[in-house]
Amino acid sequence: MDFQSQKLYSSKFNKKRLNQEQVRLLERSFSANKKLEPELKLHLANQLGVPPRQVAIWYQNKRARWKTQSLELDYSTLQVKLENALSEKRRLEKDVKCLQDELRKAQEMMFAMNNQRDHHQFHYQQQQQQNQQPLNFVSCNSTGSSEEGGSSSFHEDHEVLQIDELYACLLGADRSTWN
Numbered sequence: 001m002d003f004q005s006q007k008l009y010s011s012k013f014n015k016k017r018l019n020q021e022q023v024r025l026l027e028r029s030f031s032a033n034k035k036l037e038p039e040l041k042l043h044l045a046n047q048l049g050v051p052p053r054q055v056a057i058w059y060q061n062k063r064a065r066w067k068t069q070s071l072e073l074d075y076s077t078l079q080v081k082l083e084n085a086l087s088e089k090r091r092l093e094k095d096v097k098c099l100q101d102e103l104r105k106a107q108e109m110m111f112a113m114n115n116q117r118d119h120h121q122f123h124y125q126q127q128q129q130q131n132q133q134p135l136n137f138v139s140c141n142s143t144g145s146s147e148e149g150g151s152s153s154f155h156e157d158h159e160v161l162q163i164d165e166l167y168a169c170l171l172g173a174d175r176s177t178w179n
Contacts, residue, residue: 018058022048026055030062 018026029044036059045052 016050018048018050018054022050026058026062030059030066034063034066 025048026044029040033040036056041052041055041059044055048055
């Protein structure tokens with residue numbers, strides 16, 4: 001715009017406050033176009049009866065407010081996501097603690113079962129010695145004869161037997177009745 005047309009606009013229009021109808025028109029225009037092109041600026045200025053500079057300043061201010069609102073909205077969204085993530089983290093930490101407690105209890109139970117097995121094995125050995133019988137452990141799949149190798153452990157096909165299976169083996173129960 002040259003100096004003559006600026007002078008024409010400045011004398012033709014006084015800078016004045018926009019009314020509600022003008023603001024609504026600018027808002028609709030801003031919704032459609034965030035960037036003000038020179039042609040649009042002149043068109044809006046003519047339509048509103050205000051200088052193009054006032055339209056440009058309104059657009060500039062509106063864009064700054066819009067960016068600020070967008071940043072605030074983005075910040076709020078991120079804040080909610082952060083709170084959700086922290087809440088999920090706390091929940092997972094509780095789950096981990098519960099699982100660690102369960103694991104510790106299971107390990108204590110296994111330790112107690114091993115100690116109980118060792119205790120019963122010790123008493124069995126003592127009883128064997130008191131009866132003046134030679135100490136021969138026989139695997140459960142044998143016929144019970146000490147001639148079959150006298151295994152020194154309670155293993156069958158290299159699998160460790162459970163405590164109740166050990167008792168059944170010691171008592172000579174038939175394996176088919178274990179389950």
